[in-house]
Amino acid sequence: MYANKKNLAALFGVTTQTVQRRVKGIEKLIGDRYNQYAILDNLVSVAVYADYEKYHKCLEDKLTKKYVPPFDMKEAGAYIFVDMEKGACVL
Numbered sequence: 001m002y003a004n005k006k007n008l009a010a011l012f013g014v015t016t017q018t019v020q021r022r023v024k025g026i027e028k029l030i031g032d033r034y035n036q037y038a039i040l041d042n043l044v045s046v047a048v049y050a051d052y053e054k055y056h057k058c059l060e061d062k063l064t065k066k067y068v069p070p071f072d073m074k075e076a077g078a079y080i081f082v083d084m085e086k087g088a089c090v091l
Contacts, residue, residue, distance in 0.1 A: 022053060033071050
């Protein structure tokens with residue numbers, strides 16, 4: 001599932017500026033931690049964003065980066081489920 005930056009901000013309860021900073025961090029890790037499909041045009045994988053949101057402080061520090069578990073799409077996607085009653089994605 002993909003979302004634009006405005007929707008990610010609403011979904012994660014952060015500002016669009018925070019999302020912009022996180023997306024720049026994700027872009028730096030494409031090819032290393034994330035694959036080329038992490039960002040498609042202006043859309044960001046919600047699972048990738050959830051993973052980066054959780055680990056961004058450790059991933060940005062070269063000393064702690066090695067202790068971050070490998071990215072697992074299924075595990076990151078487990079943060080998100082569809083609330084059928086509301087028809088929206090919820091964390």
